[in-house]
Amino acid sequence: MTVYGILFYLLAAAVVAATAVAITRRNLVHAVVYLIFSYFGTAMLFYLFGAPLLAALEVIIYAGAIMVLFLFVVMMIKVEAPEEYLFPVRQWIPAAFFGAVYLAAGCAMIFASPGNEAALRMLLATPREFGLYVFQNHWFSIEVISLLLLLALVGALRLGRGKHRTGDQV
Amino acid sequence: MIVPFSHVLLLAAVLFGLGIFCAVARRNLIMIVLGIEIMLNAASIAFVGAALRWGDLEGQVFVLFILAVAATEVSVGLAVIVYAFRRTGSFDPGAFNLLK
Numbered sequence A: 001m002t003v004y005g006i007l008f009y010l011l012a013a014a015v016v017a018a019t020a021v022a023i024t025r026r027n028l029v030h031a032v033v034y035l036i037f038s039y040f041g042t043a044m045l046f047y048l049f050g051a052p053l054l055a056a057l058e059v060i061i062y063a064g065a066i067m068v069l070f071l072f073v074v075m076m077i078k079v080e081a082p083e084e085y086l087f088p089v090r091q092w093i094p095a096a097f098f099g100a101v102y103l104a105a106g107c108a109m110i111f112a113s114p115g116n117e118a119a120l121r122m123l124l125a126t127p128r129e130f131g132l133y134v135f136q137n138h139w140f141s142i143e144v145i146s147l148l149l150l151l152a153l154v155g156a157l158r159l160g161r162g163k164h165r166t167g168d169q170v
Numbered sequence B: 001m002i003v004p005f006s007h008v009l010l011l012a013a014v015l016f017g018l019g020i021f022c023a024v025a026r027r028n029l030i031m032i033v034l035g036i037e038i039m040l041n042a043a044s045i046a047f048v049g050a051a052l053r054w055g056d057l058e059g060q061v062f063v064l065f066i067l068a069v070a071a072t073e074v075s076v077g078l079a080v081i082v083y084a085f086r087r088t089g090s091f092d093p094g095a096f097n098l099l100k
Helices: A003-023 A028-048 A052-076 A089-112 A127-137 A139-164 B005-025 B029-054 B058-088
Strands: none
Touching: A003 A028, A003 B005, A003 B029, A028 A052, A028 B029, A052 A127, A052 B029, A052 B058, A089 B005, A127 A139, A127 B058, A139 B058, B005 B029, B029 B058
């Protein structure tokens, strides 16, 4: 196993462990901070897979902007964590059974499909190549995405102003 | 030389499963949105791995779109959560029963 393989398994273990810790925290701030660790690991995985621009974007957007947004909401609102309890076993067992079946089928499919055993070669898409590719082949999608972001901005503003409206029943 | 592509897919599948568990089993609106973020992140890992597997930049372009959609989804989702919190004073999905 090469040093890159070892790096991949280390990062994968770190990402899965950080995510598993994050989704079991009761305290929302702890959960968000653990998820930031998970996203940093993901960014390093992207770098390992030859996508340095996406690694930077992952840190800036996911670990930076999105998680900070979560932190703002958690800290803006006085959170009394609702009482957490797992579903009763009667509901829980069938769901776990079907989940396990799908997981087993998916693993079998992943390992049975041809060509997946060969180790991946190291490739690198420089930010310049990537940017040229995006704006040569997907410029229209970029415009659609920018429109989507504008709509999200308008929608979030509209929802956030709810308190000042008259006649709003609380 | 890194690892086989199947291991990358396996990592993405495990992360996706964790995200589903978080979105389904937690009784907190913010944790549900976090679970959706984890699922989107798992999909991104699979896409970047596939881009490397076939030496094609399409996969990386899709991750760019996933990032934008995740940012959109989280901003509108959190605004809805704050709005719902103002109306009901709770993060529990079970508290939103105005239509009952």
